[in-house]
Amino acid sequence: MHTEIWRIILVGLLAFFSGWNLGYPLEIVLLGVGVYILWTFRTISLLFKWIDKGMRGIPPETDGVWGEISDTLNRQRRRHRRTQEKMRKTIKRVTGLTEALDEGILVLRRDLTIDWWNSSAASLLGLRSSDRGSAVINLIRDPEFVEYIHQDEFIGSIELSSIIQSERLLKLSASRFGANEIALVITDITRIKSLEQLRKEFVGNVSHELRTPLTVMRGYIETLQDLPANPPSVNAAFSQMSEQVTRMQALADDLILISRLEADNQEPVLEAVNVEGLLLSILTEAEALSGGKHTITLDCAEAINMQAQDSDIRSALGNIVFNAVRHNPEGANIEIKVSDYQDFTDIVIRDDGVGIDPVEIPRLTERFYRGDSSRNSDTGGTGLGLAIVKHSINRCGGRLIINSRLGHGAEFICRLPKDNTSS
Numbered sequence: 001m002h003t004e005i006w007r008i009i010l011v012g013l014l015a016f017f018s019g020w021n022l023g024y025p026l027e028i029v030l031l032g033v034g035v036y037i038l039w040t041f042r043t044i045s046l047l048f049k050w051i052d053k054g055m056r057g058i059p060p061e062t063d064g065v066w067g068e069i070s071d072t073l074n075r076q077r078r079r080h081r082r083t084q085e086k087m088r089k090t091i092k093r094v095t096g097l098t099e100a101l102d103e104g105i106l107v108l109r110r111d112l113t114i115d116w117w118n119s120s121a122a123s124l125l126g127l128r129s130s131d132r133g134s135a136v137i138n139l140i141r142d143p144e145f146v147e148y149i150h151q152d153e154f155i156g157s158i159e160l161s162s163i164i165q166s167e168r169l170l171k172l173s174a175s176r177f178g179a180n181e182i183a184l185v186i187t188d189i190t191r192i193k194s195l196e197q198l199r200k201e202f203v204g205n206v207s208h209e210l211r212t213p214l215t216v217m218r219g220y221i222e223t224l225q226d227l228p229a230n231p232p233s234v235n236a237a238f239s240q241m242s243e244q245v246t247r248m249q250a251l252a253d254d255l256i257l258i259s260r261l262e263a264d265n266q267e268p269v270l271e272a273v274n275v276e277g278l279l280l281s282i283l284t285e286a287e288a289l290s291g292g293k294h295t296i297t298l299d300c301a302e303a304i305n306m307q308a309q310d311s312d313i314r315s316a317l318g319n320i321v322f323n324a325v326r327h328n329p330e331g332a333n334i335e336i337k338v339s340d341y342q343d344f345t346d347i348v349i350r351d352d353g354v355g356i357d358p359v360e361i362p363r364l365t366e367r368f369y370r371g372d373s374s375r376n377s378d379t380g381g382t383g384l385g386l387a388i389v390k391h392s393i394n395r396c397g398g399r400l401i402i403n404s405r406l407g408h409g410a411e412f413i414c415r416l417p418k419d420n421t422s423s
Contacts, residue, residue, distance in 0.1 A: 104186035204259035300338040316392035328353030356404040
């Protein structure tokens with residue numbers, strides 16, 4: 001800018017003195033101004049032509065303020081090209097990454113029309129280039145998917161059979177991003193489900209096969225225990241063997257039960273269950289198990305009834321109460337309380353025993369999970385009790401809530417709906 005100012009001053013002075021010498025100072029100054037304006041217009045014209053061509057190639061040779069503008073634009077052009085190249089590489093890398101994924105990715109616009117997909121999505125859903133811009137619900141017409149994709153907030157995922165291969169099972173999960181667009185992730189879970197089914201069948205079959213040899217072993221052990229000539233050390237050994245066989249039988253029975261619960265996809269057979277009568281029978285069994293070492297109380301109105309499958313709810317509540325007896329020391333208080341609400345019934349089993357570390361609570365319903373020493377194998381449990389509880393309550397359309405702190409006892413809330421017809 002300063003260079004241009006000095007140029008104007010220099011041209012003006014030169015024109016003035018030249019005109020003074022010639023006797024026409026004003027005319028020569030005006031002529032100089034005209035020449036400067038023509039030169040400026042020519043420079044601007046060359047600069048705009050270069051800009052109109054997309055600033056390709058070398059910018060026009062200029063100096064002064066227009067040279068500075070030209071150099072600035074040229075630097076911006078180089079930075080822009082570097083940015084464009086970086087973006088192209090990033091897009092190419094992201095595209096390569098999405099193409100390498102086994103999961104299908106489908107991008108939907110806010111009106112649920114298809115905008116983009118990767119090759120895995122094309123393979124799983126049979127997409128063609130003509131499908132771009134089509135409504136996704138015209139492609140996947142399953143009512144469960146239509147209901148899921150119209151949610152304001154997507155919760156969880158759904159499992160559907162493939163629209164091109166009915167024997168293939170797909171899991172679909174969606175999330176919103178950007179300008180209310182939707183990313184739909186499609187995963188082929190056919191192999192996982194197949195392996196899960198094989199595992200369930202294997203566990204169920206092995207558990208059934210264990211019953212016969214365990215029964216035979218138990219019979220022989222009881223027979224040998226009754227021999228009068230046995231020394232005390234032999235009887236002690238037989239006693240320990242009998243305890244372990246009993247524990248293995250309980251484990252096999254629990255494995256068979258949980259396999260049945262997992263494999264049974266049919267709706268449970270609902271029947272009217274009197275809650276007080278059910279809990280009284282469980283309480284009687286719990287008192288026999290306790291042998292008078294614990295104080296067990298029941299607070300339940302006679303008139304409370306609910307629609308549930310008796311075997312499932314008995315299994316769930318029985319496991320919780322019996323666990324409270326097994327895992328708490330002598331003198332502990334165990335309270336069973338039923339609270340009836342408009343839409344659900346809460347059955348609360350609470351104790352003031354050893355309690356559970358809150359860190360372990362999320363894992364308590366896992367198979368064979370054991371927490372602190374108060375829940376170890378010395379209590380005689382199989383490690384499947386709470387897993388059975390979870391499955392049984394889920395089948396009844398309810399949920400299990402666990403609250404506890406170490407040294408402050410534990411609280412298990414079985415929340416069961418009044419109307420299970422939609423569960």
